[in-house]
Amino acid sequence: MLTEVFTLRQSEKEERLRAELVELVAHHRRNCPPYDRILAALDTDPEPATLAELPWLPVRLFKTRKLASVPDDEVIRVLTSSGTTGDVSRIHLDRAAAATQSRMLARTLGTVLGPRRLPMVVVDRAGVVGDRRSYSARGAGALGMVNFGRDHLWLLDADDRPDVAALKDFLARHGDAPFLIFGFTFMVWRYLYEVARDHGLDLSQGTLVHSGGWKKLADQAVDNAEFRRRLGADTGLTRIHNFYGMVEQIGTVFLEGPEGGSLYCPDFADVIIRDPVTWEEAPVGTPGLIEVISTLPTSYPGNLLLTEDLGVVHGVDDGHWPGKRFSVLGRLPRAEARGCSDTYTGGR
Amino acid sequence: MTVRMRFPAGPDLPVDEVLPATGETPLAVGDERVVDFLTLVSRRLLAPALARRHPELGSLGFFLRRRELLRAVERLHEALGPQALAFPRGVVFHIPPANVDTIFVYSWALAALAGNINVVRVSPRSAAAADTILEVLNDSLAEADPVVARTQRMITYGHDDAVTARLSAGCDLRVVWGGDRAVNAVRQHPLAPAARDLTFPDRASFAVLSVAGWAAASPAARREAVAGFVNDAYWFDQAACSSPRAVFLVGDADRAEPVRAEFVALLGAGARDRGWEVDAAMAVEKRVGAYGLAADGAVARMAFPDNLVATMDLAALAAAPREWLGTGTFGFVTVTELAELVPFVRRQDQTLTHFGFEADELREFARQLGGRGIDRIVPFGAALRFAPIWDGYDLFREFVRLVTVEI
Numbered sequence: 001m002l003t004e005v006f007t008l009r010q011s012e013k014e015e016r017l018r019a020e021l022v023e024l025v026a027h028h029r030r031n032c033p034p035y036d037r038i039l040a041a042l043d044t045d046p047e048p049a050t051l052a053e054l055p056w057l058p059v060r061l062f063k064t065r066k067l068a069s070v071p072d073d074e075v076i077r078v079l080t081s082s083g084t085t086g087d088v089s090r091i092h093l094d095r096a097a098a099a100t101q102s103r104m105l106a107r108t109l110g111t112v113l114g115p116r117r118l119p120m121v122v123v124d125r126a127g128v129v130g131d132r133r134s135y136s137a138r139g140a141g142a143l144g145m146v147n148f149g150r151d152h153l154w155l156l157d158a159d160d161r162p163d164v165a166a167l168k169d170f171l172a173r174h175g176d177a178p179f180l181i182f183g184f185t186f187m188v189w190r191y192l193y194e195v196a197r198d199h200g201l202d203l204s205q206g207t208l209v210h211s212g213g214w215k216k217l218a219d220q221a222v223d224n225a226e227f228r229r230r231l232g233a234d235t236g237l238t239r240i241h242n243f244y245g246m247v248e249q250i251g252t253v254f255l256e257g258p259e260g261g262s263l264y265c266p267d268f269a270d271v272i273i274r275d276p277v278t279w280e281e282a283p284v285g286t287p288g289l290i291e292v293i294s295t296l297p298t299s300y301p302g303n304l305l306l307t308e309d310l311g312v313v314h315g316v317d318d319g320h321w322p323g324k325r326f327s328v329l330g331r332l333p334r335a336e337a338r339g340c341s342d343t344y345t346g347g348r
Numbered sequence: 349m350t351v352r353m354r355f356p357a358g359p360d361l362p363v364d365e366v367l368p369a370t371g372e373t374p375l376a377v378g379d380e381r382v383v384d385f386l387t388l389v390s391r392r393l394l395a396p397a398l399a400r401r402h403p404e405l406g407s408l409g410f411f412l413r414r415r416e417l418l419r420a421v422e423r424l425h426e427a428l429g430p431q432a433l434a435f436p437r438g439v440v441f442h443i444p445p446a447n448v449d450t451i452f453v454y455s456w457a458l459a460a461l462a463g464n465i466n467v468v469r470v471s472p473r474s475a476a477a478a479d480t481i482l483e484v485l486n487d488s489l490a491e492a493d494p495v496v497a498r499t500q501r502m503i504t505y506g507h508d509d510a511v512t513a514r515l516s517a518g519c520d521l522r523v524v525w526g527g528d529r530a531v532n533a534v535r536q537h538p539l540a541p542a543a544r545d546l547t548f549p550d551r552a553s554f555a556v557l558s559v560a561g562w563a564a565a566s567p568a569a570r571r572e573a574v575a576g577f578v579n580d581a582y583w584f585d586q587a588a589c590s591s592p593r594a595v596f597l598v599g600d601a602d603r604a605e606p607v608r609a610e611f612v613a614l615l616g617a618g619a620r621d622r623g624w625e626v627d628a629a630m631a632v633e634k635r636v637g638a639y640g641l642a643a644d645g646a647v648a649r650m651a652f653p654d655n656l657v658a659t660m661d662l663a664a665l666a667a668a669p670r671e672w673l674g675t676g677t678f679g680f681v682t683v684t685e686l687a688e689l690v691p692f693v694r695r696q697d698q699t700l701t702h703f704g705f706e707a708d709e710l711r712e713f714a715r716q717l718g719g720r721g722i723d724r725i726v727p728f729g730a731a732l733r734f735a736p737i738w739d740g741y742d743l744f745r746e747f748v749r750l751v752t753v754e755i
Contacts, residue, residue, distance in 0.1 A: 034643035037647075041650045058632055333629055335675075337675060
């Protein structure tokens with residue numbers, strides 16, 4: 001599997017990233033006054049010796065404050081992510097940042113998809129992309145991915161029912177050569193896996209790229225290993241790549257290796273698992289909060305973000321690709337306080 | 349449209365059977381039968397085994413002691429004089445907050461002592477202490493006069509607007525706790541023309557620490573003060589309306605810095621000693637809150653020495669946060685004298701906890717405020733102590749109606 005972006009061993013990557021990020025942090029401080037005020041209040045070291053010492057922001061801050069490093073008139077796109085509580089992240093991209101993110105996403109996924117566009121099944125409905133000016137998370141995910149394929153089949157109809165006849169037709173035309181499947185993990189399971197199994201469809205030439213987490217499948221006792229095993233056994237689909245990414249670091253995806261089970265960091269990105277008490281880097285094998293690191297964000301200060309996801313590093317420079325390999329274990333529950341407020345919310 | 353009967357415990361009832369048919373109360377202000385019942389409840393709450401499990405029920409037990417109840421009735425009559433007679437309002441509908449387990453009892457007990465028929469909505473999300481109180485109330489019923497069970501009702505129902513509407517239309521006084529959102533939501537439901545609301549909207553609270561007073565205090569007094577502050581701040585995750593969100597150091601700026609440092613050190617130690625913990629989710633919440641404030645330019649310096657305590661040196665007095673920023677997040681700002689706080693204070697501000705001041709200083713400050721904000725000024729450690737005068741209301745007075753007789 002040829003790759004342009006999974007090449008660096010950890011020590012070399014850390015030194016490169018550290019140097020680039022020192023510059024990027026300085027760039028954002030110059031151009032994003034709220035970000036500068038935060039780092040000034042934290043009195044951070046402008047040139048720390050290690051990657052782990054660079055200052056991170058809690059990712060949810062993009063839901064409570066506008067943080068952009070370019071003037072409003074240079075913003076060509078504002079990405080939003082929907083949160084469970086209704087508040088959304090707002091991510092401001094200028095022309096250069098938008099171009100970089102899609103180019104780097106293409107290089108990352110090109111590692112597993114190859115250089116040519118493949119016929120593509122999207123496990124979603126066409127309408128999910130919707131209004132191009134204001135993206136939903138699901139729509140943005142699908143829209144970001146459709147460029148990697150051609151002759152698209154949107155598997156679901158307007159009522160979210162899988163169109164089995166259309167899928168059979170797609171496989172009759174494209175099923176003998178490599179093709180691409182994209183979808184959110186639980187939707188792939190519910191709408192593609194079950195349909196393909198029940199109709200005896202052959203997906204063995206497909207490459208599946210999926211994301212979105214396991215929470216909705218937990219009650220069916222389906223984890224990553226079971227997902228891969230059953231898809232392989234029942235549909236022949238074995239090229240399966242989960243990925244982890246978020247709108248707040250658009251263009252950066254942490255991609256599951258071909259052997260399955262571990263996510264890898266592209267050369268321009270990394271993760272640090274932090275102990276939630278000391279906030280120091282946790283040792284290999286010890287779970288903690290995931291800090292995602294990427295050099296891509298230039299139009300907003302999103303290079304170093306503490307997520308509310310729990311993860312664990314399984315190993316360093318010991319997997320299919322070099323660098324850290326890790327898993328996402330789940331989400332931190334939202335903090336809830338006792339207190340006098342917010343009791344009766346009526347019917348709304 | 350049925351509701352769960354929590355007190356007196358029993359089968360679910362249709363909402364129309366929760367309120368007595370006539371709405372006329374058979375009770376008098378300070379009714380002996382109610383006093384007897386509350387006394388029984390007080391004794392049970394003060395039983396050592398229970399108080400150990402739920403320390404907050406101990407203060408409730410003290411509040412309901414016979415002597416306290418009789419004194420409240422006596423004070424009312426004294427204040428009224430011979431020309432006014434006090435009677436129950438009629439039916440009082442209480443909507444207490446879900447997360448502060450004991451408020452519903454204070455609110456209800458005073459209204460019951462005033463002789464009212466009461467319906468209390470106990471939230472389905474209420475915590476263990478609430479269940480314990482309901483058990484105590486039900487256990488005490490056997491020895492009580494049957495009129496108590498006939499007139500006092502505690503019910504639970506989900507977000508059923510129809511139930512709220514029915515009870516709102518049938519009451520003489522509606523008591524709404526739980527902040528702005530709760531008040532606004534409940535106000536969608538009309539009251540009878542002669543009825544009215546007693547509302548407890550969102551409030552913010554602060555602490556003042558005298559630099560000179562701190563210097564004059566013994567190490568033991570300082571530790572005790574901080575222990576009280578820890579209780580004020582951490583008991584309800586700093587989210588209670590009366591929990592301090594910021595500390596104003598009052599005095600000489602140069603001398604304030606070491607005082608602040610010692611206070612923060614004792615605060616961390618005190619919170620740890622009391623066994624308070626801040627989990628990962630809350631620690632992240634605090635970063636989101638404090639970083640956001642810093643992004644706005646309100647914070648000159650912030651520090652997160654551990655998950656329990658986060659400190660923010662505020663850029664200005666006006667930057668002091670009124671919103672909740674996560675458990676154990678404290679703004680600090682130094683002012684030369686209390687009077688400097690006057691322009692900062694708003695109607696929304698409720699409790700000011702204090703340490704190291706003379707009584708006259710605090711009274712003078714209250715006069716300067718002129719009632720435009722801050723309803724109670726209490727020592728460190730007393731922020732959460734419920735008092736019958738709350739948010740500027742003398743609750744017992746609110747629960748009675750007056751009839752005047754002039755000769």
